[in-house]
Amino acid sequence: MSNMIATRDAYGEVLIELGIENENVVALDADLSGSTKTSGFARKFPDRFFNMGIAEANMIGTAAGLAAAGKIPFASTFAIFAVGRAWEQVRQSVAYPKANVKIVATHSGVTVGEDGGSHQSVEDIAIMRAVPNMTVIVPADGVETRLAIRAAAAYRGPVYVRLGRNKVTTIFDDSYQFAIGKGCQLRGGNDLSFITTGLMTAQALAAAEQLQAKGISARVIHISTIKPLDEELILAAARETGAVVTAEEHSVIGGLGGAVAELLSERCPVPVKRVGIKDRFGLSGKAEDLLKYFGLLPENLVDAAKEVLLKK
């Protein structure tokens, strides 16, 4: 098990495997194939790869047409363009007809780094989650990305998979069983629950370790499928620990934190603290500096845990 791999690299690898296994798998990109890692598929299967140029709206529509012809298209670009530039195509051409299109977006969140706020998608989970028929998956590491991409290919219908640019800590081993719509408990605990997604799950595991040293027992629930949400797992965590801290590399509006707050406010009201980007755009900088700047480090989760425990 390698320790660090970027989720986009794992995507590039598994896409080639899927291409070998199923000739109906095709890929599209919008001039970012080297960055999104669809370039490996393009080299291996030039006839089944379509570079659509810098034209994301057309890429998504073309993917919908390929799906209508029985193909399993994977369309990739940066999250900001897949969700932003092509939003209405995703809605009308993909989600509304329930087209079998897999939108795998990379370079999500502030860890895009130096390119700055124009390229850092901090609202894509919220936007995709609001679209009917859409499944939204945010893998935590390379292992989970491979499994999530395979699950997306096997699932019939639109899927949005949110990946990152940088290497992230591998937290799952080969025994991990991924299923769309299922979260997983990575650490037991009774005082509060961290409910996290993407790279913030590794931060939550580190935070739980720090809290343990202070005598606080934190449960860590990883939610990779933000929609449909694993409601039972989240409700059980809320019931059994009585306090919840959510964390995501995304706006605190409408993402995982929003989804968890919606669920708990209706069915199991407990104190909730949402850790994420506080309704603002990103900035240029080094990824690690940005995580610190936006309060997405383990110590921020520790502080949030202490805060939520006071309300318990």
Add this chain to the structure above:
Amino acid sequence: MKEIVAALQEKARGLRVDIIRTLHNSRSGHTGGSLSVIDMLAVLYFHKMRHKPEEPSWPGRDRLVLSKGHAAPAQYVALADAGYFPKEDLKTLRQLGSHLQGHPDSKGTPGVEVCTGSLGQGLSMANGMALGLRLDNSESRVYAILGDGELQEGQVWEALMAAAHYKIDNICILVDANGLQIDGEVATVMNVEPIAEKFRSFGCHVLEIDGHDIAAIVSALDEAEAVKGRPTAIIARTVKGKGVSFFENKASYHGVTPSDEELPRALECLETREYKKGETDI
């Protein structure tokens, strides 16, 4: 050939009657653009396209994407007439629970391939279908029908660029150029001319025809099928509201349906023998 043309003219006339009756009944929907495109649909569904109404998912079928999805009534009456679903269903257009949505919805209506209506998106989907069919070595062709006002959407030009780049020759684009859009003349709102030159410069084989001349539509579609290595675009010059004199060339009839008073006059224009005074149903 003469008999074929005459039969298609009669078919188109009957479909116009169905459009008028359907829209009068629904009291909501787009009349003008349905009447301008119906001659092309008549030729496609009743002459040119290989399809099996009793088996809508037949893999060998030619596909039709009505990108100007507001002309859904025209597609619906053609599909019903071809036998995809009972003509009775036309009475449910735009009603809660009907499979005949305000704009084409592939989830519910047999014979509708994709969801359209948000303008500018159909050609991209048609391209994708054509590329998918090509990967399967299928001989099926894809027909994409766009409005001229729709050409104002930038995505159309992205898609056109891609159709030429990928040498998609199993696609035929038809532009229903009726010259009008909701706010008035296309030339006044946002000029899209010269359409033919634009399509040519984007790499299409371009034909310009009278979109109500059945023989011209037939021969243009035949020519399109013979063109290899690039997409063909048929710029069909049409009249919005064609066939009903008091609807013709009026932007105000874009999204307006025939009133009770207009119905008999409209049917009279279409010389329907079936019409009986007092009848207001489909």
